Amino acid sequence: MRQTVDSVFRGIFLILLGIVFFANMYGFLPWNFWINVFDLWPLLLIFAGLALFFNKRIPFSAVLVAFLIGLVGYSVIWGNPSLDKPIPGPHGTGNVLGLYAPLDPHVEKATVALNLGGVNMSVRGVDGRYDTNRLVEGTYEWSGRANFGAPEFNYKTNGDTTKLQFNSEKRAGSGEDKLLLNLSDQVYYTKVELNAGAVKGAMDFSRLQIENLEVSTGASDIELRFGDTGGRTKLDLSTGAAKLNLVVPESVGLKIKISGFASETNFAGKGLILSSEDWVSPNYEEARTKIEMDISMAAGKINLERIATPLNSDEKAESLQAKL
Template sequence: MKTGKIGLGVFLLAIGIIWILISFNVISFSYVTTFFISAFKLWPLILIFIGVNLVFKYNSAVKTISWILYFSIVLSYGIIANPKIGFEGVKINLDLGNRRNENYVKYSEKIKEATKNGKIDISLGATKINLDGNTKELFSADVPESVKLNKVDYSNNDKDVKIDLNKSHYFDFASKTCSFNLNKNVLWDIDMNTGAINGTMDMTDIKLKKLDLNIGASSIDMKFGSGYDKTKVDINAGASNINLTVPRSSGIRIKISKITNHTNLDSLGWNKNKDVYESPNYDKAESKIDMEVQMGISNFNVYLSE
C-alpha cells in the first residue's frame, strides 16, 4: 500500500475519533480551537516538516515520525500557553506574538453633537480583541501600529459617520491585542473581518443596530444589551468556540446552520422550527435581537442575563 494512502487513512481516522470524542463530551471543543490557533501562530514549523518530508520522501518511518512530532509540538504549545485547558496552575507565557516589539498607537475622535449614527469597519488578521462601550469620545482604539485608521467620514450634516480601520498587511501572524471603545449614545453598525481571534466583545451598553462578524478559527465571548429595539447579527465563523450572553427580557431569534458539534440551544426551552430558535417572549419584547449563524465544527452556547 502506498504511503500517501496510509497517511490519508490515518488522518481521516484521527478526525473521526476526535469528532466522536467531542460529540460525547469526552474532550472539550476548546482543545480543537486551541490546536488551530496554535498551528496558526507556529506556522513556520509546517515549512520545516514539509522540507523534512521532501528530503526523506522514500523513508516512510521518518515521514510518519516527523508528522507525529509536528502535531505533538503544536498541541503541547496550545496546552501550555493556555492554562485554562491545560494543567491547572501552569502559567508559562509562550505567546510568541507578544515578543515582537511592535509599537502601539491610539486613535480617537471627538464626538459631535449632531452625530447619531455610526458605522465602523474593522479588518484585522489574527488578533486578541477587546470591544466595549466605555468612552466619552465618538470612538477610541488602542492597536498595533500595523492597524491604520483610514478615514472618519461625516455625512448628512454630521448626523452619520463612517470609520474605517484595517491592518496594513496580513503577513504578520503575531497575535496582538486590539482594543476598541464605542460611544454608547451613538447607534452603531459594526462590520468586522478577522482571522483567528480570541477575546471579548462587550456590547451591553452599546446601541447596536447591526453586527456583521466574519472570523476564522476563534474563541470569543459576546455580550449583548437591550439598548436598541431591533438588532441584526450575522456571524460567519470557522472552527470556533463562541459564547453569547443576551438579556432575558429581549426577544431572541437565532437561525443556525452548519453546527456539527455542540450547542446548548435545545436546553433553553425556546420554540424551534427546523434550524430557527426563538425565545418565548419574542413577539412581545420591546427589544429584539435577530441572529443568523453559520459555523463549522464548533461550540456555540447562549446564556441569559437579567
C-alpha cells in the first residue's frame, strides 16, 4: 500500500515539475522563480520531520510535492525576485548581476530602498521617454568569495506604485563591489533610501522628482547631484567621517541645517545666508524647486557647487533659433 502511495506522489511530482518548466519556458513563471528555493529550503526539513513524526507513513515524494506547491504559491503571492542569472566577471574573478524592473503603464510613482555594504556606486536618473517599458536597469559586480552572501534585488507593483529594493548588506566586509543603477525619470519617486557602510561614488538625481531622500552611511565619499525639476525635496543625511559634495542648480531654493562636527563648509561663499540654525539661499521662497537638507555628520567636509540651470529642450530650441 505504501509503495502504491509513493508511486502516485512520484507521478504527481513529475507532472507538477513539468508544468512548472512549461510555465518557465512560455513566460508565465520567470526562470528566476527558482531563486526562492534559497528562502524556502527550511520547509523541506519541516515536511521531512512531519513524515518521520507519522512513522514514515508520508513518503518523501509527497514531501517534494508539498515543497514544490509551497514554492509556487510563495512566488505568486510575494512576487519573483527580479534577478538575471549571475555570470562570470572579467577574467573569472567575480560575478555580474543584471538588475532590471519593467515600467507598468499604470505606474506613476516608485520607492527605492538600497541596503549596501562596502561599495563603489553610481546611481542616476535617465531619460525614459525613449524606453517607456523600463523603470530600472543596472548591474552589480562582486568578487566570487564564498564568505559573503549574494545580493538580492526585487520589485513589486501595487496599484500606481512600484516598490524597488536592493540588498547587499550581507557583503559588508568586501569593499570591492560595484553598483551601477539607472532610474527612469518617467515616475515620481516618493522615497529613495540609501543605507550603506563604507561607500564611494555618486547619486545623480538631476532628472528625477523625489519627495523624500534618506541617506545613512558610514565612512563615505559621495556626490549628490540635484536638478531644477519642480516641487519640493526633503533630504535627511546621516554619516560618519565623510566627504560630501552637493551639486545644485542656482535656480533651486536651498535650506540646509547641519548638526554634528562637519569640519568645513563653503556655504557662505556660495551665497547662502545663516538664518537661525539654517543656511538659506536668497531665492528660497520664490524658487519653483525647493530642497530642504538636514545633515548630521560626525566629522568631515561639505562642499556645495551652485551650477547654472541646464536649458530644457524647448529653451534650447528657442536659444538656437535666436542665434540663427
